[in-house]
Amino acid sequence: MEKNESTKESNTFFEQEFKLLSDAQSFLDNSGNGGDPKDKLKTLVDSYESLLKQSSKIMKIGDSTQHRLLKTQEELTNSNIMLEAAYMDLKLVTEVGRIITSSLEPKVIIQSVYQNTKSMVPMDVLAFGIYDEEKKEIKYKFCVIDGRYTPAPSVDSLEADNPSSYCIKHGHELISQDVEKDFPQYLDEIRKHFGENTKSALYFPLKVEERFIGVLTVHSYSKNAFQPNQLNILRTLANYVAIGVDNADAYRTLSKRNKELKDSLEKIEELNKNIEEERQKSENLLLNILPRSIADRLKGGEGVIADYFPSSTVLFADIVGFSKLTTKIKTPTRLVEILNRIFTEFDVIADKYKLEKIKTIGDCYMLAGGIPVITEDHADKAAQAALDMIRRLDELKPELEFEFNVRIGLHTGEVVAGVIGKNKFVYDLWGDSVNTASRMESHGSTGRIHVSEAVYLSLKDKYSFEDRSIIEVKGKGPMHTYFLLGKK
Structure with missing residues (x-):
């Protein structure tokens, strides 16, 4: 609306300027005619002064508009940079998700998450705990600490008060940017599992179709280590990890059943072979007695x-x-x-x-x-x-x-x-x-x-x-x- 008004004033200014020039020319052409020249000249001066004020106003409006345009351009540039960064993060997360869901080994899954996301998220510890419904516990068998894969056969009982039981019982994540301040009651349990340096800690319950698969935990040795966008990245990865580990577990179960089935089929085939041999013996014996x-x-x-x-x-x-x-x-x-x-x-x-x-x-x-x-x-x-x-x-x-x-x-x-x-x-x-x-x-x-x-x-x-x-x-x-x- 302000731009339209500026354009309208600009058009009026030029019309007035043209009129002023016409009046000045007419004054010069008719200076010998009757009338007081001073009055005519004063009229021209007043018109010119008014014209100068309008010109100043238009220049101020133009400067303000240009400033706003530059600011808008800067904001758009920053937005494009952020969008491009978000797109690259999304692309990387998607690729990591593909790697995770196509793997059938939890060890490979946890290593893939760490290697591909450490550049996006500050993580000093990354661990995956398997949910054992029968024993009521989370067993952390797969862990990366300071960049090294470290088998960590530590266990969180779901009947005790700890970060893992918190996630499973409440069905949602636990986020602490300062563990000593937020969850002092869990500090000893966390350090017992993952070392003395943890300052920030995240625990994500992993679920597939409302079934608990386990817990994914990320630790940093710094306070306030995780930004909102990084938390979103980790949530997405947690979903991928849940699917990948569930697939791996289903594959192991299927492989075990296939082996059992194969062994059973081999036994059945052997039994059938023996039965057929005995049947043939009986048949031959019968045919030796009867037509x-x-x-x-x-x-x-x-x-x-x-x-x-x-x-x-x-x-x-x-x-x-x-x-x-x-x-x-x-x-x-x-x-x-x-x-x-x-x-x-x-x-x-x-x-x-x-x-x-x-x-x-x-x-x-x-x-x-x-x-x-x-x-x-x-x-x-x-x-x-x-x-x-x-x-x-x-x-x-x-x-x-x-x-x-x-x-x-x-x-x-x-x-x-x-x-x-x-x-x-x-x-x-x-x-x-x-x-x-x-x-x-x-x-x-x-x-x-x-x-x-x-x-x-x-x-x-x-x-x-x-x-x-x-x-x-x-x-x-x-x-x-x-x-x-x-x-x-």
């Missing part, structure tokens, strides 16, 4: 399994004169070893032709074809297996030290196959065909394959037979039977 399809059905919950097969070929192979040979073999162990050697070879032959071993009864071996999976060529495979058994037993005689012979019987017919009972499961066959095959073996001859007419009719086009004609079979009566000689 896979039957085992699966039992595991699926079926209680009694009984399947009807309209056509199956049953084979019985008996070691001839085995009872007499047992008297010549020195030990029972050797006897079992020989029998196991023979029957193991028979197992290999049964697997070769996809036949199902049913059981061994003493020195008798029983298998069947066409069960539990139905096949059309079961008689052919059973015949090939019988021929292989006789051949393989002949090959084993030198190894076995004694001469063993076998008598084999075959019959083709309907059977019922399945598993009954609760204990010691066994896959077994029932029906007249089983009895007939057994009779073919018992009525046969040493080293030969005795078959029923049903087998002969099934295989006569592929195999050679010796007709034995009709014989009396125990429990069956007259039957037309044959000896299987081999393939045509």
Whole structure:
């Protein structure tokens, strides 16, 4: 407003000056005309005097305005310097905050705070205390004193009266620019932890989402050491430290849990491996007793399994004169070893032709074809297996030290196959065909394959037979039977 008035007066001054010059010129031009020249001259002098006063006033206003402008400019310059300094401090604090929050070691955090802020804040001691909720204490494990990292395992009990308990109980900072004057009751406790030289002390409670993390404390050996802007810097850093230490603690907890989880997983994997090995052993043992399809059905919950097969070929192979040979073999162990050697070879032959071993009864071996999976060529495979058994037993005689012979019987017919009972499961066959095959073996001859007419009719086009004609079979009566000689 004053500037506008000055401008208005200036404009008026120039108008008056121009008018005065015009009047003077008119006076000079009309000096010979009528009228008193003195009066006219006096009028001009008065006007000029008034004009000079206005000029002086305008000059004073201009000087005042210029002074204010210079003062304003100086204030703006100082403000810019302060803003620039504040910006640099903020930038540095932000960078320190990034370093703190990205670190996962409290020791590194406390050293980073000291190294990066000692130029902004006068600090002779910087320490961080961890809050232990269970023990109700603050444990100062991380400390920098006179620029050196110094592990400081001192403890402030939260149940006693000290600066740390003050921060935690009241939930706000403790600031003292003169500890001896402000908090004489804490002086001994402070010096016990951090030395005799502390004059100013700051304690900041560290919180994350209303959870106490610990206490950050800064000490100076001078009184009145901390300015308001420095306190604000330290408050900001305290927030960063709280986040950084909380992250570090969470990382340690997570690492510990991950290690525990890894150890548990390794134990579980080992247990699973052992369980799988035992399961496989059990599975293999079960499959040595039962066909896979039957085992699966039992595991699926079926209680009694009984399947009807309209056509199956049953084979019985008996070691001839085995009872007499047992008297010549020195030990029972050797006897079992020989029998196991023979029957193991028979197992290999049964697997070769996809036949199902049913059981061994003493020195008798029983298998069947066409069960539990139905096949059309079961008689052919059973015949090939019988021929292989006789051949393989002949090959084993030198190894076995004694001469063993076998008598084999075959019959083709309907059977019922399945598993009954609760204990010691066994896959077994029932029906007249089983009895007939057994009779073919018992009525046969040493080293030969005795078959029923049903087998002969099934295989006569592929195999050679010796007709034995009709014989009396125990429990069956007259039957037309044959000896299987081999393939045509």
